[in-house]
Amino acid sequence: MPINERQATRKPPKSQIGAILWLKENLFSTWSNGLLTFLSLYVIFISVPPLLNWLIFNANFNFGTINIFGFNIKFSEVMATNSDCGRVGACWPFIYEKFDMFIYGFYPREELWRPNAVFALTALLFIAVRLTKNLKNKNQILVSLLVAYPIASYFLLLGGFGILPEVETYKLGGLMLTLIIAAVGIIISFPIGILLALGRQSELSTVRFFSVIYIEFIRAVPLITILFMASNVLPLFFDSGISMDKLLRALIAITLFQAAYMAEVVRGGLQAIPKGQYEAADAIGLSYFQKNILIVLPQALKISIPNIVGSSISLFKDTTLVLIIGLMDFLAVVTAATADKDWLGRHLEGYIFVAMVLWVMLYTMSRYSKKLELRFNTENKN
Amino acid sequence: MKNENIIKINELNKWYGDFHALKNINLDIKEGEIIVVCGPSGSGKSTLIRCVNFLEKFQEGQILVDGTELTDDAQKIRKIRSEVSMVFQHFNLFPHLSIVDNLTLAPIWVHNETKQEAREKALKLMDRVGIKDQAEKYPNQLSGGQQQRVAIARSLCTNPKIMLFDEPTSALDPEMISEVLDVMVELAKEGITMICVTHEMGFARKVANRIIFMDDGQIVEENDPDNFFNNAESDRLKLFLNQILTH
Numbered sequence: 001m002p003i004n005e006r007q008a009t010r011k012p013p014k015s016q017i018g019a020i021l022w023l024k025e026n027l028f029s030t031w032s033n034g035l036l037t038f039l040s041l042y043v044i045f046i047s048v049p050p051l052l053n054w055l056i057f058n059a060n061f062n063f064g065t066i067n068i069f070g071f072n073i074k075f076s077e078v079m080a081t082n083s084d085c086g087r088v089g090a091c092w093p094f095i096y097e098k099f100d101m102f103i104y105g106f107y108p109r110e111e112l113w114r115p116n117a118v119f120a121l122t123a124l125l126f127i128a129v130r131l132t133k134n135l136k137n138k139n140q141i142l143v144s145l146l147v148a149y150p151i152a153s154y155f156l157l158l159g160g161f162g163i164l165p166e167v168e169t170y171k172l173g174g175l176m177l178t179l180i181i182a183a184v185g186i187i188i189s190f191p192i193g194i195l196l197a198l199g200r201q202s203e204l205s206t207v208r209f210f211s212v213i214y215i216e217f218i219r220a221v222p223l224i225t226i227l228f229m230a231s232n233v234l235p236l237f238f239d240s241g242i243s244m245d246k247l248l249r250a251l252i253a254i255t256l257f258q259a260a261y262m263a264e265v266v267r268g269g270l271q272a273i274p275k276g277q278y279e280a281a282d283a284i285g286l287s288y289f290q291k292n293i294l295i296v297l298p299q300a301l302k303i304s305i306p307n308i309v310g311s312s313i314s315l316f317k318d319t320t321l322v323l324i325i326g327l328m329d330f331l332a333v334v335t336a337a338t339a340d341k342d343w344l345g346r347h348l349e350g351y352i353f354v355a356m357v358l359w360v361m362l363y364t365m366s367r368y369s370k371k372l373e374l375r376f377n378t379e380n381k382n
Numbered sequence: 383m384k385n386e387n388i389i390k391i392n393e394l395n396k397w398y399g400d401f402h403a404l405k406n407i408n409l410d411i412k413e414g415e416i417i418v419v420c421g422p423s424g425s426g427k428s429t430l431i432r433c434v435n436f437l438e439k440f441q442e443g444q445i446l447v448d449g450t451e452l453t454d455d456a457q458k459i460r461k462i463r464s465e466v467s468m469v470f471q472h473f474n475l476f477p478h479l480s481i482v483d484n485l486t487l488a489p490i491w492v493h494n495e496t497k498q499e500a501r502e503k504a505l506k507l508m509d510r511v512g513i514k515d516q517a518e519k520y521p522n523q524l525s526g527g528q529q530q531r532v533a534i535a536r537s538l539c540t541n542p543k544i545m546l547f548d549e550p551t552s553a554l555d556p557e558m559i560s561e562v563l564d565v566m567v568e569l570a571k572e573g574i575t576m577i578c579v580t581h582e583m584g585f586a587r588k589v590a591n592r593i594i595f596m597d598d599g600q601i602v603e604e605n606d607p608d609n610f611f612n613n614a615e616s617d618r619l620k621l622f623l624n625q626i627l628t629h
Contacts, residue, residue: 274472274474276470276472276474277474277476279437279470279474280468280470280474280475280476281476282437282463283435283437283463283467283468283470283537284463284467284487284488284492284536284537284540285460285463285464285488285492285540286487286488286491286492287456287460290491290492294487294491295476298478299476299477299478302478
C-alpha cells in the first residue's frame with residue numbers, strides 16, 4: 001500500500017476568512033439584504049449627527065466650578081442659566097443644579113448624609129458577601145447582616161426614637177425612592193412567590209385552590225389598577241381614624257403584585273425538575289420541607305435565575321407607575337424639577353438623564369444574572 | 383435467612399384510574415431473602431416494589447413492613463422509608479450536590495447523625511462500591527455505572543433492612559452492567575433483604591432465593607431459581623423464558 005506524503009498545514013483560502021467574507025455573509029448575503037443595509041446606513045446618517053450635536057457638540061457644559069472629592073474642577077466662570085443655554089443643544093447644568101432632587105427627591109437637604117450612609121451600607125453589604133465567602137461561620141454572619149441591614153436603613157432614612165430627626169415618607173423621592181420600592185418589592189415578594197409556587201403544586205386541594213386564585217387574580221389585573229386600589233380603595237376598608245402611609249400602601253401593592261409573577265417564574269423551575277428527584281428524596285425519607293429546601297428548590301431556583309432577574313427588571317421599570325398615586329419617584333421628579341421657574345422647559349434633558357441612568361442599572365442587573373447563571377452551571381441535569 | 387417475615391403483602395390491589403395495575407398480590411418475604419421479580423414490561427413489577435415504600439399509593443389490601451402497616455400516616459411512612467431504601471433505574475442522584483453530599487444527606491437530615499460520622503461512613507461505603515476517589519465530584523462527571531454504584535452506596539448509608547432495586551441496570555451501557563451487578567452480588571451475600579426487579583437472569587440464577595414472574599398485574603409463578611428456569615409450569619413463563627434466554 002502506498003504511503004502518503006505528509007501534508008503541510010496551510011491557511012484557509014482568502015475568500016473564506018476576514019472582513020470581506022463577514023460583510024458578504026452578514027450584510028450583503030442577498031439582494032434585499034444589501035438594500036436594507038444601505039437603507040439602515042442612510043437612517044443612521046440622517047439621525048445620529050443631529051442627536052450627537054444636541055447631546056454633546058451644541059450642548060452647554062458650563063457647570064461653573066465643581067468640587068469632586070476635594071478637587072476643584074473649573075468648567076466655566078459661572079454656571080449657565082436656562083436662557084444662557086438656548087435651544088440648540090442640551091442644557092446639562094440643569095441636571096447638575098437639580099442633581100440632589102433627582103437622587104433624593106425632597107429629602108431635607110441638611111440630612112442628606114443619611115441616604116448616603118444607606119448607599120454606603122448597601123455597597124458594604126455586597127463587599128461583605130464577597131469577603132465572607134470562605135469563612136467558616138459565614139452563614140451566621142450573612143444572616144445577621146441581612147437582618148441588620150434593613151433595620152439600620154429604615155432607621156437612617158426615616159429617623160425617630162428621639163435620636164435622628166424624623167423624616168416623613170412623602171419627602172423620599174427620586175432615584176432613592178425608586179431603588180427602595182424596587183428592592184423591597186423584589187426581596188419581599190421572593191419568599192412569598194416561592195410559597196405560592198409550592199402551594200400551587202401542593203397535594204392539599206384547598207392550598208392549591210387559594211394559590212391559583214391569588215396568582216391568576218393578580219396576573220389578570222394591571223399593576224396600575226392594583227396601585228389605585230391600594231391608594232384609594234384600601235383606606236375605605238379601615239376606620240377613618242387609621243391612616244396608612246402612602247408609601248407603605250404602594251409597597252404592599254407592589255409586593256403582592258410581584259409575588260404572583262415570582263410564583264409563576266418559580267413554578268416554571270419546579271416543573272423542570274424530573275419526577276425522579278422527588279421520588280429519590282421521598283425514598284430516602286426526607287420530609288416535605290426537607291425535600292423542597294434541600295433538593296427541589298436549589299435546583300428549581302437555579303433554573304429560574306434568568307426569569308427571576310427578567311421579572312425583577314420589569315418590576316424595576318414598573319415602579320415608575322407609582323407617580324400616578326403621587327409618589328415622587330425617579331421619573332416623577334423630572335416634572336418637579338422642571339416646575340422650577342428658573343428651569344422651565346428642560347424636560348428632555350431630565351428624561352434623557354433618567355433613561356440613561358435606568359439603562360445603566362438595568363443592563364448591569366442583566367449582566368449580573370448572566371454571571372450568576374455561569375457560576376451555578378457547574379452541573380447538568382441528569 | 384431468618385424465619386420471620388419482614389414484608390407481608392396481603393390481597394394488594396392497585397388501579398391507575400380505571401387500569402387495574404396490581405391484581406390480588408399476596409407475597410411474604412423473609413428477613414435476608416433475595417427476591418428477583420421479572421416479567422414483561424407493563425406487568426406491574428415496578429409498581430409492586432414501589433408500593434413497598436409507598437412511592438405508589440394502593441387502593442385495596444395491606445402491606446406490613448417490619449411489623450408496621452403502610453397507611454397515609456406521614457410519620458409511619460417516614461419510619462418505613464428510613465428502613466427501606468431504593469435504587470432507581472435512572473439513578474436519581476441529586477445533581478446539585480457532590481457525591482459525598484448525596485450520600486450524607488439522609489444520615490444527617492433523617493437519622494440525625496453528625497456531619498463527621500456521616501462523612502466517615504459515606505467514605506467507607508464509597509470504598510466498598512469502588513468509587514472512593516470521586517467524593518468531591520458531581521454526579522454528571524461520572525459514568526452511568528459509577529453513578530449507579532453511588533446510588534447503591536447512598537441507599538446503604540442509612541443502614542436499611544430492606545433494599546429495593548428497580549431495574550438498576552436497564553439504563554446502563556452494556557459494558558457497565560457487570561460492575562453494578564458485582565456490587566449487588568456482594569450485598570446479597572451480607573444478609574440484607576433484597577427485592578430486585580431485573581431482567582438479568584444470570585444474576586437471578588446466581589443469588590436469588592426466589593424468583594417471581596409477573597404478568598398482567600399478577601404473580602403468575604414463583605419458584606427457586608433451579609425450578610424456575612428448568613421446570614416452568616405456566617405457558618406464559620415458558621414463552622417469556624424462551625424469549626429472553628434464546629439470545
